[in-house]
Amino acid sequence: MINYEKFFSLNAKGMKKSEIRELLKLTNKPGIISFAGGLPAPDLFPVEEIKELTQYVLEKEGRKALQYGETEGVYSLREQLVKLLKEDGIDIPIEQLIVTTSSQQGLDLIGKIFVDHGDIIMTGNPTYLGAIQAFNAYGAKMKGVELDNNGMNTELLDREIKKSIDIGKKPKFIYVIPDFQNPSGITMNLERRKKIIEIAEKYDLIILEDSPYRQLRFEGEAEPPLISLNSERVISIYTFSKILLPGFRLGWMAGPDELIQKVIIAKQATDLCSPPFNQYILAEFIKRGLLKKQISKIISAYREKKDFMLDKLQKYMPKLESLTWTTPEGGLFLWVTLPKYMDITEMFEQAVKRNVAYVVGTAFYPNEGGNNSCRLNFSYASIEQIDEGIKRFGELVREWNK
């Protein structure tokens, strides 16, 4: 028997099987109602349009679409994405936009170009699990900053950064999901956005703005993206996974020229280029105005599901002062906080027995916390499943409260 452990890099030794992944496997059992994954609703996928466009692309430029492409991405797709950003108040030249193999690759590349083993990154507490994994793979130490209903607590952020600097460990960057944050569903208000920029300027830091759900706003007014407030310090990453479909594995990234150039070099070493075939299809999809139609379809479907889930939580959950949930204005998730004496991980086993699943809050805390909270996804389950699933969850919480 060979001992393989000794071959691994320092960072690889720290890569553990995701606890969540193991938990999520339990939620694959037949008959379960899952609020666990971050899956978009498959019945909304524009299968017919994609069918037509694959034919069109293969006919029109098949030999180009099936060949290697440029590391930066297919030009016609990047053109469309520059336009898309412009409509959101983000004015950047095409050289500052790169197509990535999903936004997860965006996170990975950011880890790759910035993080040395032991470097500190400021994140939300809670924050996106996939970002924790991506940065962890480069040996980052994440420092979570609490959120309230207006987003990351910027006073705390300032204080924590100062503390780190004082001990000679200046953070590498601040990672935020300003709109409908994963997992909390919380949107950062304008004041906080400005404050975070101020903090980045004060301490000379980069901000990584992760915007997978930004276009999925159900109600209320959008606040400006951070990159539109400071184009020198903010890198923004996006994905098609939530606003269209995940199966193409495409996303994009925009930021300061010098940083994007470094990302391109890093990406070349990582996968040479993202699938040109998929890129040509999406370029045409956007060009024909189909993305906008798709987004409004998704928005109205998810809004209905979100409202319905909030309704059912109201109906089925016991009335307790210490039992609360967020009311997101968009995105895919809401966040439930239970009384402190309830342990969401212990409850999980019971939940699965009752054929309902969620993600335990602890998964989203880079250090510790989240024991009495959980994330509920409202995009994937059907209306009927949401009714039944929240009912079961409510019963479980009632029993646990006895």
Add this chain to the structure above:
Amino acid sequence: MINYEKFFSLNAKGMKKSEIRELLKLTNKPGIISFAGGLPAPDLFPVEEIKELTQYVLEKEGRKALQYGETEGVYSLREQLVKLLKEDGIDIPIEQLIVTTSSQQGLDLIGKIFVDHGDIIMTGNPTYLGAIQAFNAYGAKMKGVELDNNGMNTELLDREIKKSIDIGKKPKFIYVIPDFQNPSGITMNLERRKKIIEIAEKYDLIILEDSPYRQLRFEGEAEPPLISLNSERVISIYTFSKILLPGFRLGWMAGPDELIQKVIIAKQATDLCSPPFNQYILAEFIKRGLLKKQISKIISAYREKKDFMLDKLQKYMPKLESLTWTTPEGGLFLWVTLPKYMDITEMFEQAVKRNVAYVVGTAFYPNEGGNNSCRLNFSYASIEQIDEGIKRFGELVREWNK
């Protein structure tokens, strides 16, 4: 102006714009005959079959194909790949096979799980440029070992490994491309294959076997893949890019269970999964026996081009004892060695002026060397272009020889 340099990780500081990439840009000028890239011939792409299969997959399982997939890869594709390997004498369970976003991602993930900054990797001298970039991104120091017509010089390999161990820097792994090596076109004979395994056992090392062209054998008998000689120490990576098409960005990797499990965890942090849409299409493509048909089509086309290029080299190159080239039995490349007094990089500018391009030998030397050699690709250019291109190259060499 912000100084971005200071934000970069140690490894990112070492990532430079690829010189080659800049040179290759020159070869995009209209009218140029390029033997530079490693591009497959686009006129062989099975566009019609892919058209039909996209329709089939979208109709039959569109909602699954457009959704997220498992990190390991789509099960039906992995099943097909296990069968494919079995036909080549490689007997592994499906758990030990993972789909990657191209073999370049395979190289990246290997770097990620094994390499700490400053670690030594044994490679060929010359070796694949993309591997140099992938490992360099993790701060690896590559030690190149000379090749002869039977592959890597194993005596030298043994000696160099011993030297490294003696100074307390045991190499992390041995990277080889046994079949039709990139860039040299050389195939490792059986004796060397066995010897490399012996060396790995003697020093307790892992071997990374890169097999992008293995299936593209034009003549002669195939030697067994290294992984079939020792399944405990060898990881093998493959790609669809050369045997089918690069535009889907799909490859795969097989190896010892514990290593593949670590690769899966690393991949999850990198891009969650490779595009399920593309995977479903290729699973069906292989299932229908189309891959085999495609490979034999490619083999006969490339064999003709290779023979033709060898012929034209014979015809147009000056007769000099110190001017030689390899005669590959498969793959995409051959390797030209010029007299030592000729500088291939200096000649490159002249070559481009004459509208012919190649990759300078230096690109493939992780440390130094290759000044008087170059790689010629014979898969991409047409027969007419090969005739004219080699003629121009021959004229250039003649003039340089004066």
